[in-house]
Amino acid sequence: MSNLLIPCQSPLVSVIGAGNVGRSLAHRIALKNLADVVLLDIVEGLPQGVALDLMEAQSIESHDCQIIGTNDYADTSGSNIVVITAGLARKPGMTRDDLMNVNAKIVVEAAQKAFIYSPDAIFIVITNPLDVMTYLVWQTIKLPPARVMGMAGVLDSSRLQTFIAMELGVLAADVHAMVLGGHGDLMLPLPRYCTVSGVPITELMEEATINRIVERTRNGGAEIVKLLQTGGAYYAPASSACLMIEAILRNQSRLLPTAAYLEGEYGLEDIFLGVPCRLGCRGVESILEVNLTESEKKALQISAHSVRQNVQVALSHLA
Ligand SMILES: NC(=O)C1=CN([C@@H]2O[C@H](COP(=O)(O)OP(=O)(O)OC[C@H]3O[C@@H](n4cnc5c(N)ncnc54)[C@H](O)[C@@H]3O)[C@@H](O)[C@H]2O)C=CC1
Numbered sequence: 001m002s003n004l005l006i007p008c009q010s011p012l013v014s015v016i017g018a019g020n021v022g023r024s025l026a027h028r029i030a031l032k033n034l035a036d037v038v039l040l041d042i043v044e045g046l047p048q049g050v051a052l053d054l055m056e057a058q059s060i061e062s063h064d065c066q067i068i069g070t071n072d073y074a075d076t077s078g079s080n081i082v083v084i085t086a087g088l089a090r091k092p093g094m095t096r097d098d099l100m101n102v103n104a105k106i107v108v109e110a111a112q113k114a115f116i117y118s119p120d121a122i123f124i125v126i127t128n129p130l131d132v133m134t135y136l137v138w139q140t141i142k143l144p145p146a147r148v149m150g151m152a153g154v155l156d157s158s159r160l161q162t163f164i165a166m167e168l169g170v171l172a173a174d175v176h177a178m179v180l181g182g183h184g185d186l187m188l189p190l191p192r193y194c195t196v197s198g199v200p201i202t203e204l205m206e207e208a209t210i211n212r213i214v215e216r217t218r219n220g221g222a223e224i225v226k227l228l229q230t231g232g233a234y235y236a237p238a239s240s241a242c243l244m245i246e247a248i249l250r251n252q253s254r255l256l257p258t259a260a261y262l263e264g265e266y267g268l269e270d271i272f273l274g275v276p277c278r279l280g281c282r283g284v285e286s287i288l289e290v291n292l293t294e295s296e297k298k299a300l301q302i303s304a305h306s307v308r309q310n311v312q313v314a315l316s317h318l319a
């Protein structure tokens, strides 16, 4: 027998929660031909229907990813990456923190069950409130912190990039921006580190314009919630998570703002918060400490304080 046919396994990404974000992410992963996907949801028939629908586009999109839908965690077995999107999305008038107690129970259960079948996986959390949920997932599965992270900074930075591009009438891909801190009203967009093809935006825009764009970025999630009325954003969040997944699966060493576990970086400890991270096959390969001004440092501390308080509330609710 010749060994011409060498069995070759695709990476496997399990997406917990087949709602708007989960299914959009599965779609992105397939379009980029990145990995096979298992979509899991608590609602019977839902992930199966979404997965079948996505598979029925396979011949048109010319990808060869297998996408299956399931209600059984056993089907997620051996995942390289587990993404948690399960949980409630906010409605107009709600803050992300209003989702905390309900979503805490959901993400803890999802992490526990997924971990049983994929103890070697890297976990990416999307469910809100993001920084708190990421901490709970990490505490539940007790993985090395490099293998647990939250997605928000890529999305917030992408929003900032988009608003800058709209204002200046330039291509968004030429804009680079960095948003740090928690994924909430206290996030920290850093105009000093925003450039258009290398030119700092502080040289291209008035301070008042920058302030307006920064404020719009902080409210970027709420702006979409208000327009949609039924839930939150999902296309840009899915694209953002997909970028992180690609960086990990392809070991790209990309520098992406990620909610990562801090052990003294930025003067903070025992907290997940958005900071610039190098993402590769081991997860968070390293954390970059950029220079911050005194007022930026203070803003990051305030954001961290709010996340920390909410972690305590969530933990006491779970106890
Ligand atoms: N980190 C970020 O930047 C972003 C976070 N989000 C958050 O992601 C979460 C999901 O958002 P959407 O997909 O829009 O909501 P969605 O309501 O469309 O989908 C949520 C899905 O989770 C499922 N689910 C609920 N409990 C479950 C459980 N115990 N096990 C498995 N599945 C369960 C639901 O059946 C539903 O299909 C929300 O908490 C939202 O706030 C959304 C966008 C961006």
Ligand SMILES: O=C([O-])CC(=O)C(=O)O
Residues within 6 Å of the ligand: 089, 090, 096, 128, 155, 183, 220, 221, 222, 224, 225, 232, 233, 237
């Ligand atoms: O705003 C929300 O509820 C969803 C989210 O986190 C975002 O779009 O940034």
